[in-house]
Amino acid sequence: xxxxxxxxxxxxxxxxxxxxARRSALVPMLLYAQDELGWLTPEAVRxxxxxxxxxxxxxxxxxxxxxxxxxxxxxxYHVQVCTNISCLLRGGDELYAHCERxxxxxxxxxxxxxxxxxxxxxxxxxxxxxxxxxxxxxxxxELTLEQLDKILDAYAARARGADPSQGQGGAGSxxxxxxxxxxGSGSRGxxxxxxxxxxxx
Amino acid sequence: xxxxxxxxxxxxxxxxxxxxxxxxAGYLASDGFRALDKALAMAPEAVIEEVKASGLRGRGGAGxxxxxxxxxxxxxxxxxxxxxxxxDESEPGTCKDRLILEYDPFAIIEGMLIAGxxxxxxxxxxxxxxxxxxxxxxxxxxxAEARAAGYVGKNIRGRGFDFELHAHTGAGAYExxxxxxxxxxxxxxxGIPRLKPPFPAVSGFMGGPTVINNVETLASVPAIILxxxxxxxxxxxxxxxxxxxxxxxxxxxxxxxxxLPLGFPLRKLIEDIGGGLRDxxxxxxxxxxxxxxxxxxxxxxxxxxxxxxxxxxxSSFLGSGGVVVLDESTCMVKFALRIMxxxxxxxxGWCVPCREGTQWLQTSLTRFHNGGGRAADxxxxxxxxxxxxxRTFCALGDAAAMPTLSxxxxxxxxFLDHLAGKPCPxxxxxxxxxxx
Ligand SMILES: Cc1cc2nc3c(=O)[nH]c(=O)nc-3n(C[C@H](O)[C@H](O)[C@H](O)COP(=O)(O)O)c2cc1C
Ligand code: FES
Numbered sequence: 001x002x003x004x005x006x007x008x009x010x011x012x013x014x015x016x017x018x019x020x021a022r023r024s025a026l027v028p029m030l031l032y033a034q035d036e037l038g039w040l041t042p043e044a045v046r047x048x049x050x051x052x053x054x055x056x057x058x059x060x061x062x063x064x065x066x067x068x069x070x071x072x073x074x075x076x077y078h079v080q081v082c083t084n085i086s087c088l089l090r091g092g093d094e095l096y097a098h099c100e101r102x103x104x105x106x107x108x109x110x111x112x113x114x115x116x117x118x119x120x121x122x123x124x125x126x127x128x129x130x131x132x133x134x135x136x137x138x139x140x141x142e143l144t145l146e147q148l149d150k151i152l153d154a155y156a157a158r159a160r161g162a163d164p165s166q167g168q169g170g171a172g173s174x175x176x177x178x179x180x181x182x183x184g185s186g187s188r189g190x191x192x193x194x195x196x197x198x199x200x201x
Numbered sequence: 202x203x204x205x206x207x208x209x210x211x212x213x214x215x216x217x218x219x220x221x222x223x224x225x226a227g228y229l230a231s232d233g234f235r236a237l238d239k240a241l242a243m244a245p246e247a248v249i250e251e252v253k254a255s256g257l258r259g260r261g262g263a264g265x266x267x268x269x270x271x272x273x274x275x276x277x278x279x280x281x282x283x284x285x286x287x288x289d290e291s292e293p294g295t296c297k298d299r300l301i302l303e304y305d306p307f308a309i310i311e312g313m314l315i316a317g318x319x320x321x322x323x324x325x326x327x328x329x330x331x332x333x334x335x336x337x338x339x340x341x342x343x344x345a346e347a348r349a350a351g352y353v354g355k356n357i358r359g360r361g362f363d364f365e366l367h368a369h370t371g372a373g374a375y376e377x378x379x380x381x382x383x384x385x386x387x388x389x390x391x392g393i394p395r396l397k398p399p400f401p402a403v404s405g406f407m408g409g410p411t412v413i414n415n416v417e418t419l420a421s422v423p424a425i426i427l428x429x430x431x432x433x434x435x436x437x438x439x440x441x442x443x444x445x446x447x448x449x450x451x452x453x454x455x456x457x458x459x460x461l462p463l464g465f466p467l468r469k470l471i472e473d474i475g476g477g478l479r480d481x482x483x484x485x486x487x488x489x490x491x492x493x494x495x496x497x498x499x500x501x502x503x504x505x506x507x508x509x510x511x512x513x514x515x516s517s518f519l520g521s522g523g524v525v526v527l528d529e530s531t532c533m534v535k536f537a538l539r540i541m542x543x544x545x546x547x548x549x550g551w552c553v554p555c556r557e558g559t560q561w562l563q564t565s566l567t568r569f570h571n572g573g574g575r576a577a578d579x580x581x582x583x584x585x586x587x588x589x590x591x592r593t594f595c596a597l598g599d600a601a602a603m604p605t606l607s608x609x610x611x612x613x614x615x616f617l618d619h620l621a622g623k624p625c626p627x628x629x630x631x632x633x634x635x636x637x
Contacts, residue, residue, distance in 0.1 A: 020281065020324075021389075021407065023390075024369075024387055027371065027389060028372075061391065065392065066372035066373050066392075069372050069373070083539070084293040084492070084539065084543055086293065086450035086451060086456075090451070122291070122547065123293035123492075124332055125290045126296055127293065127294050127450040130456065137335065
């Protein structure tokens with residue numbers, strides 16, 4: 001039995017064709033599996049190993065290497081605060097400390113209600129729009145503490161009003177999560193990108 | 202979309218203010234794929250000569266001449282050849298490839314097709330860091346459009362040229378930006394670097410001859426083919442052809458990414474484009490090319506020109522184009538510590554000097570910053586850093602050692618001040634990321 005949706009199974013079949021050897025598809029498969037299930041469950045690992053004709057141990061060895069892959073659930077909204085150099089100079093540490101206080105959790109911890117989890121992360125590639133935070137896959141940039149609060153408020157509200165069929169516990173719960181700055185603003189740091197909760201493109 | 206600044210010279214970013222350049226129609230309407238047609242009518246050697254003439258040097262960090270790299274690929278090979286695009290963009294201070302992926306994804310595709318024709322490859326992959334999911338989606342859409350219109354796949358443009366191209370996501374690992382680790386990762390393994398030689402041009406992805414280039418490098422190729430190598434070279438000083446994207450961040454009034462000719466004065470970037478330092482503060486130091494490059498003290502920084510050779514003369518590197526500006530309030534001990542936490546966290550653990558050295562340096566720097574530092578450690582940190590340099594499979598060890606050495610050299614007194622209990626502007630807090 002596959003723990004994945006038929007769409008994901010089909011996607012995996014296509015992915016494995018893209019490379020001279022199907023093992024190349026491993027890292028993308030793991031990430032997409034996590035997106036669907038929220039974390040890499042034992043069933044997910046077993047199924048991916050089976051599809052690739054690899055041992056579960058070989059798959060687990062790879063999982064352990066990549067910082068985005070996880071073998072336990074995270075919050076519905078995984079808040080990732082960059083404190084690397086460009087963000088450090090613009091208040092990244094303060095944003096991180098604020099998240100710890102507000103959410104009552106520390107690095108790589110998940111709140112009891114499963115809504116938020118927190119992680120201090122390395123450079124997100126948003127240095128010229130520092131300080132930056134990524135929630136699941138959505139970028140929020142050039143943040144002040146007030147803006148961060150508004151963003152967290154918006155996610156918390158969405159969690160309360162969330163459709164239960166959207167799946168629980170897991171940053172990878174389905175639904176569109178692209179962060180394309182739709183109007184193109186923000187790439188030079190206009191406030192729009194930083195203040196809006198971007199869920200749809 | 203981003204509006205051009207009057208001081209910019211837009212080549213690789215020339216479509217950044219065009220709203221539809223990320224669609225095939227928009228791309229075709231602005232010279233899209235004209236360079237490919239031109240290249241396919243040229244002999245592969247002639248394409249490589251044109252890229253050589255442009256003086257284009259790798260925009261990923263090391264600055265290796267691109268045309269020369271391509272010329273190392275053997276003409277005949279029993280194994281399949283590959284073109285890889287490095288879109289792992291993870292060097293702290295660097296956020297430029299992201300804009301190309303967002304605003305001009307077809308330029309990357311076109312550059313890879315031209316590279317494929319030049320070296321005789323029939324397959325390519327674009328390795329995009331996992332955090333850039335919206336850009337992966339964007340690139341997948343561009344590839345689907347290109348494939349449907351016959352720009353990717355079999356018999357491209359009716360010229361008998363076949364080229365398959367796919368985007369591939371990473372999943373969080375700075376080390377996977379290192380070219381040989383990237384190839385391991387693309388083979389479905391942990392991203393551990395390979396011993397070189399053999400270099401990728403001889404034995405790379407799946408053991409085949411492979412050209413790997415940074416996003417910006419590849420996206421610069423179409424304009425070079427269209428306008429000629431000499432045209433591109435003329436923007437910069439000798440051996441430093443063209444323009445490149447500079448990512449300005451830190452204590453400036455206006456952060457941002459701008460395309461400037463190589464040789465552009467750093468002072469002008471900070472003052473005339475970045476609006477000077479915030480709150481009228483004074484400059485302390487500049488990271489010229491991403492977190493792995495040695496820091497320049499203010500007096501050097503104010504007088505330097507942004508090209509590979511000028512920055513090298515000042516004992517640093519132009520690197521990845523990430524220019525980070527530090528004002529006088531910055532605690533250099535904390536800055537050194539944060540850089541080391543990053544490299545310690547990202548060290549893949551394969552080479553002992555890198556794995557153990559970054560761990561030891563992080564511990565010592567933490568002691569200096571949070572209390573319990575030892576005066577003798579200032580010299581010991583220098584010694585440990587020097588012992589990492591050049592003693593590892595890949596350059597991650599060097600990347601950790603180089604900025605540390607520059608900070609120890611120029612701001613030694615701050616380490617001693619910390620021991621003497623002088624208050625530090627950043628306060629004491631150990632980064633959680635560093636502790637894991
Ligand atoms: C630890 C490490 C990380 C690297 N990360 C990147 C990266 O994220 N992007 C990139 O283009 N090059 C990166 N590089 C450089 C690549 O190894 C390689 O030199 C580059 O992709 C070559 O392309 P270029 O010649 O076009 O610059 C990294 C190197 C090292 C040692
Ligand atoms: S340093 Fe925070 S995004 Fe690059």
